Amino acid sequence: MYTGEYQLVGSEMSFFTRKLEAQLRFQQIPWRYVFKTEERKGEVEKRANTHFIPLLITPDKWLIHDTIAIGPMLSDRFDQRSVVPETALQRICCYVLEDAFNHWLGRVCVHSRWCYPDNVAWVGPRFGANLMLDRSVDQPFSAEELTQLAPIGPMMHQGFGQGVCETNGVGPDQAEAVQGDFKNMLDALATHFASNDFLLGDRPCLADFALAGASKAHFICDPEPKSWLGEHSEMLHKYTERFYSDWQGELVPWPSGDKVPATLHVVLDYLQESYYPSARANITAGLAGEKYYEYESGFGTIRARTQRRLNLARLHVQDELQRSGGAQDPGVLTLFAGRGILEHYLN
Incomplete structure (x- = not known):
């Protein structure tokens, strides 16, 4: 290279x-x-x-x-x-968690950004900093710049935000479902991060970057989702900001013996009841040529548009399961037993 x-x-x-x-x-x-x-x-x-x-x-x-x-x-x-472990269990957890966070967190991101007028008004100038002024959002705005960039939020809501929320089944009428699911996720993460710095322990993997990216760009950034953090605010801020500063010190190795944290099952429990019912319904409907699918979210039935990329991502993880031997690995089979997650990728 x-x-x-x-x-x-x-x-x-x-x-x-x-x-x-x-x-x-x-x-x-x-x-x-x-x-x-x-x-x-x-x-x-x-x-x-x-x-x-x-x-x-x-x-x-x-x-x-x-x-x-x-x-x-x-x-x-x-x-x-490296940010992808070599051993079977850790490697498969890395790819499974990345797929889930990549495709599930986006719903909360677009809903919290575009379904609340005050948030729409706030994000407009921040988009404008990059888009129009070619500078970072961290640089303070003058009163004149805030006035100049004020139309951007409503314009983006009209041209993009409103439609993407409807496509994902997370319009304003789904506020209770989105916020309830977000709280469930925060509760699971809080349990896990109470004894771990990252998803696989003391060293970040690909999945951590997905969670950190959504948090940095949305959850600890936009006023609306920040107001939902409650008792978990310090936890998510501490976890996220670690990724956006200079990394110091020696690199911690992956846990020996292909081990994963004991609390990882709590995160998998959450995803098993949230992302995977949606993903299975999405892919099944898409492969049948249907434009929309429905699933039970735990907060009622959600209707959203099918997305071709979910099956491509599923096949990507399937390839990793087969190449790494994860589909036959005893540790993988034990951790994922009865969850329907391996079956989602392999069938």
């Missing part, structure tokens, strides 16, 4: 941009932000053939736009600080 600087093209208000930023920081990869501004937008989208962010431009001039592919690539390239 070529040595040099990686360019992260995206927005600081973006879940997946922040996810990739967290990995670049942890692996101590030379990188810099290139905000996707209005001025750069046309050229970038033409070259990438997509409007999605983030994009990663490598020193060897590759342009990649899917964090599911980018994450393992960077882990291999900078293997002195």
Whole structure:
């Protein structure tokens, strides 16, 4: 590979941009932000053939736009600080948790951002900082800039936010369901992080970057989801901000003996009752050619649009299960027994 600087093209208000930023920081990869501004937008989208962010431009001039592919690539390239374990149980937990957090947290992100007028008004200037001013959201705004950028929030809500919430089945009428599920997740994470720094113990993996990215761009950022944190505010702030500062000290190895934390089952319990019923219904309906699917969320029946990418992500994890021998590994079979999670990926 070529040595040099990686360019992260995206927005600081973006879940997946922040996810990739967290990995670049942890692996101590030379990188810099290139905000996707209005001025750069046309050229970038033409070259990438997509409007999605983030994009990663490598020193060897590759342009990649899917964090599911980018994450393992960077882990291999900078293997002195790899973020994918080699042993079967840890590796499979890493990929399973990344898939779940990648696709489940986005619902909370879009609902909390776009279904509350005060939050819409607040996020507009922050998008504008990257989009129009080509600078970080951390730089203070003048009164004139706040006035200038004020229309951006309502404009984005009308052109994007409202529609994406409806597509994901998390419009304003689903506030109770979204907030209830979010509380369940925080309760599970609080139990786990009471005795662990990260999802697999003392060292972050790919799944941690997904959780940290959603938290940095949304949950500890936007006023609305911040107001939902309650007793878990300190926990999530402490967990998240660790990813966005300079990493110091020696790298902690993965737990020996292919062990995972004893409390990981609490996180899996949560996902078993939340993400996986939705994912199975989504994929089944999509493969049958149906545009919409329904599932029982624990807070009533949710109707949302099918998404092709969920099955592609499922097959990605299936490949890892087969290549690593995880589908036959005793530790994997024991941890996931009776959950229906392995069956989701293998069938």
